[in-house]
Amino acid sequence: MSHPESAQTLVDGISEWVRCESPSHDPATLRTMAELIATQARAAGLRVTVTELGEQTGPALVLSNRASDDERPGLLLLAHYDTVHAVGTLTQNALRIEDGKLYGPGTYDMKAGTYLALKALQGLTQPGDTALPVDFLLVPDEEIGSPWSRPLIESWAKRARYSLVCEPARANGGRCVTARKGTGHVWITAHGRPAHAGVAHEKGRSAIRELAHQVLALEAMTDYAAGVTVSVGTIEGGTTVNVVPGTARAVVDFRVPTPEAGEALLARIQALQPKDPDVRLEIDARLNRPPMPRTDATGALLAQVQALATQAGFTLEEAPMTGGGSDANFVAALGVPTLDGLGAEGDGAHTLWEHVIVETLPQRLAFWRLLLKHVA
16 A cells, blocks of 8 residues: 655654653653654644653653543553663664664664654544544653553553554564563562671671572572563672671562462562571562453454554564563553554664664554554
8 A cells, every 4th residue: 555654754753753862760851752742743633631740750641532522432552752771872872774774762662653653643633533532642651660650551541442552563573462471570688697707707697698599599480381480680788898798689570471470479479488597588579560461352453453454565463472561561451452562663672773674664654544543
C-alpha cells in the first residue's frame, strides 16, 4: 500500500524528539519533552490532559479523540517518553543515519514508536475516525519502574477494551510481544558485629561473609526450565579493610513467568535464614510488575492486528515470552487484552548503538493508522 509520508519526513520528526534528551531522573528535561509532545498533539486537534505526578518527575499526558460524552471502553495506547540515557549522551551516540539506520539515544526505546503512534492519531482526531475512542497515555517514569505513574496507568486500563503498547518491536523481524515475565526486586541486608580485624577478629561477625552465603542461595533459585531468574545486581558492605564488616547489603533482580511462580519465589526468599546465628538478616522482597501471561483474549486481539499488518504490507509474527517488563504488565494484570512491542523496528535498546531502521518507518506508520481505525 502507499505511504504518503516519506521516510525522511518521519526521520526529521523523530530526530526532534531525540534531540530533546529526557532521562528518567531529570524532571526539567522530562517536562520539556512533555511540552513538545503536548504542543504537537494540540496543534493536530487532539484533546490533551496533563496530570502532574510530583516534582521528582515529569507529568503524564493523555492525548485523546474521545468525545466528552463517550463512555465506551476504548483503545488505550501506552508509551513512555523517558529514556535510560543521561543528558549529554547525544555527544557519544550522535544523531545520524548510517547504513539505513537512524542512531541516537532513545530512538528505539522508544521515541520512534511513540512518534509513529502519535503521527497516526494526529490524522484521526474526530471521534468517528476510529472504531473505538482512543486514549493515548504517555508516562515519564517507565524506565525506573513507573513508581509515580502506575496508579494512573491502572485507572485508564480499567476503562479500556484493548491496549496497544508502543514499546519497540523485537529485533530481527519486528515481532510483537504477547507475554512478559513479571519483575521484582529484593533488598537484603546482613547485620553482623564489627571488630578489629587484627586484634579482636574472633569477636567479629562478618556481614560480608554472611551475605556471600545468601548471594549463592539467591542465585541458586534461578530455574531456566521454569522461566525463573534471580540475579544479584549490586553488593556493598564494610567500612575499612581492617574492620570485620558489621553490615553488608545486596539488591537483587528476579523475573517470573506467572503469578504462581512469583508467589512461590517470594516465599522462598522470605524464608532465607542466616548461616551464622549471630548475624541478623533483613529482607525486603517485592514484585514490581506482575507477569503478563498470554491469554485467549490476547490471541484474538493478535489475530485482528496481524490481519491489519498484512494490509500494511508485512507479516507480524509473535515473539516468545520476554524477560523484560513494561507498563503493559500493569494493564494485562487487570484483564485487558494487551499487545506490546508494536513500535519501531531496530535494535540496541539501552546502548550507545541504539537505532531504528529508516526504511520501515513509513510502513509502520501505515500499520498504526490501520490499528487505530479498525481495531474493535
